[in-house]
Amino acid sequence: DAGITQSPRHKVTETGTPVTLRCHQTENHRYMYWYRQDPGHGLRLIHYSYGVKDTDKGEVSDGYSVSRSKTEDFLLTLESATSSQTSVYFCAISESPTYNEQFFGPGTRLTVL
Amino acid sequence: QKEVEQDPGPLSVPEGAIVSLNCTYSNSAFQYFMWYRQYSRKGPELLMYTYSSGNKEDGRFTAQVDKSSKYISLFIRDSQPSDSATYLCAMRDQTGANNLFFGTGTRLTVIP
Numbered sequence: 405d406a407g408i409t410q411s412p413r414h415k416v417t418e419t420g421t422p423v424t425l426r427c428h429q430t431e432n433h434r435y436m437y438w439y440r441q442d443p444g445h446g447l448r449l450i451h452y453s454y455g456v457k458d459t460d461k462g463e464v465s466d467g468y469s470v471s472r473s474k475t476e477d478f479l480l481t482l483e484s485a486t487s488s489q490t491s492v493y494f495c496a497i498s499e500s501p502t503y504n505e506q507f508f509g510p511g512t513r514l515t516v517l
Numbered sequence: 518q519k520e521v522e523q524d525p526g527p528l529s530v531p532e533g534a535i536v537s538l539n540c541t542y543s544n545s546a547f548q549y550f551m552w553y554r555q556y557s558r559k560g561p562e563l564l565m566y567t568y569s570s571g572n573k574e575d576g577r578f579t580a581q582v583d584k585s586s587k588y589i590s591l592f593i594r595d596s597q598p599s600d601s602a603t604y605l606c607a608m609r610d611q612t613g614a615n616n617l618f619f620g621t622g623t624r625l626t627v628i629p
Contacts, residue, residue: 408560435614446521446605447561447619462615494560501613504549508560 407431408509410495416515423482425512427495429475435498436478437462437506438470440491447494453478454501485516520544523606523620532629536593540606540620543587547618550582552591553605555622561605565591596627 407430417423427436438450439462449462451470459470467489469481482489492513496506523540530536538552549568553561567573570584579592589608593600606620 437614444525444621446523446621447607449615449617452615460615496560498614501615502611503614504551504566505563506614506617508562510560511558 408495408497408507410493410509410512412512413510414513416517417485418517419486420484423485423514423516425480425493425495425514427478427480427509429478429495429497431497431507432475433497433499433507434475435501436472437496437498438468438478438480439494439496440464440489441494441511442491450480450493485514487516490514490516520618521606521608521620524623525621527624527626529626529628530596532596532598532627534596534627536596536600536625536627538591538593538604538606538623538625540589540608541587542589542608542618544608544610544618545584545587546610547608548611549609550580550589551607552578552580553607553619555603555605557602564604596625598627598629601626 409428411426437452439447448464453459453472471479495509498506521542551566552564555561565580570582573580577594581590603622603624605622609617
């Protein structure tokens with residue numbers, strides 16, 4: 405998975421609790437992305453980062469926040485988890501937004517009860 | 518209407534068959550077209566990408582883009598059991614990967 409790790413790999417939590425997912429890369433790529441993957445919807449972009457402390461919203465950003473204090477780490481936070489946020493979350497990295505290959509991490513399976 | 522439509526399958530074929538996977542799209546601004554393969558419980562990995570219209574071949578895989586019909590295809594020749602996976606199409610316009618749209622994926626099983 406091109407030097408990308410995600411933690412935790414699995415998490416079960418309750419509605420209303422905060423959750424933070426971590427993406428860590430060893431490739432030194434500038435661009436990092438958080439997606440969620442749901443049946444019938446495919447992969448949808450939540451937030452992305454184009455550098456340390458530089459982030460922007462994607463298609464489905466409501467209820468999520470992100471932070472990037474170091475090149476190698478990109479955190480996704482659900483401030484107050486809801487059942488609609490049950491999903492598989494993937495982190496991806498790329499050298500450039502116009503570079504056609506994104507490298508994906510192994511995913512985090514999140515269940516919100 | 519979704520930006521990208523992809524038949525979810527599942528598709529089951531015998532080993533050695535030719536497989537055709539397809540996506541349609543609505544945004545005429547899309548210029549870059551990609552196919553990702555995703556094995557069960559793994560992240561997607563890029564198989565091929567093409568720019569604008571035309572064909573591109575890589576081993577047993579051929580990608581085709583018909584922009585006039587807003588239709589893209591991935592052909593797999595001499596399919597192998599190791600090709601069993603979900604195939605995702607993805608596409609974007611000139612602005613970059615922050616506007617990358619994925620299909621829902623087609624699940625393929627190649628039976629030995």
